[in-house]
Amino acid sequence: MNLAVFIDSKILFSLIDEGNTSLKSPGFESIVSLINNLKGLGFLIIVISHYKYRVSSLEMQIRHNNEVKLLKNVFNVDFILTCPHDNDDDCYCRKPRPGLVYEAAHRWDIDLSHSFVIGDSWEDAKLAESAGCFSVLIQSSRIVRCHRDILVTDLESAFSMVMKVSGLFMKTKVKPQLPLTSQRLEC
Ligand SMILES: [Zn+2]
Helix, strand or coil: CEEEEEEEHHHHHCCECCCCCCECCCCHHHHHHHHHHHHHCCEEEEEEEECCCCCCCHHHHHHHHHHHHHHHHHHCCCEEEEECCCHHHCCCCCCCCCHHHHHHHHHHCECHHHCEEEECCHHHHHHHHHHCCEEEEECCCCCCCCCECEEECCHHHHHHHHHHHHHHHHHHCCCCCCCCCCCCECC
16 A cells, blocks of 8 residues: 655645745755655655635636646645535535545555645644544644644654654554654644
């Protein structure tokens, strides 16, 4: 089975200037390097996305599709899965529901219990919990009262924690019991 890191699209978007590939963040190159390191360890890097605009507008759909293609090119991610619905549609694939993660698991034979969700909101945390993945959350005001396995300050630390935790279970072949650090919080 494969392992995966699921990551929210807006986190990657925040590192680049949408519309072109000019760099926004000084840590951009190290992020690309960390992604490549994880791929080298056998992880699939899968972006979870949803339309930022109402799907009734074809123009907006095209704009969205171009933006996610940009993510693929810039960050060398493997796949991008998009929920095409609106908030009001009450679909199973829009976060925090785990439909897209289950779809990925089915399509690419992913072991969710040893995979990770990186995010910065309670929806990401809930998604990870529902799908049975580790949650690695980046501190933000969108994390409210929710369960998370690991809390970090930035994306670079998030990828580093994925490597640290996965290194443990690859060595022992057993899923480690969190908390690994004092950063695990329940609230
Ligand atoms: Zn959906």
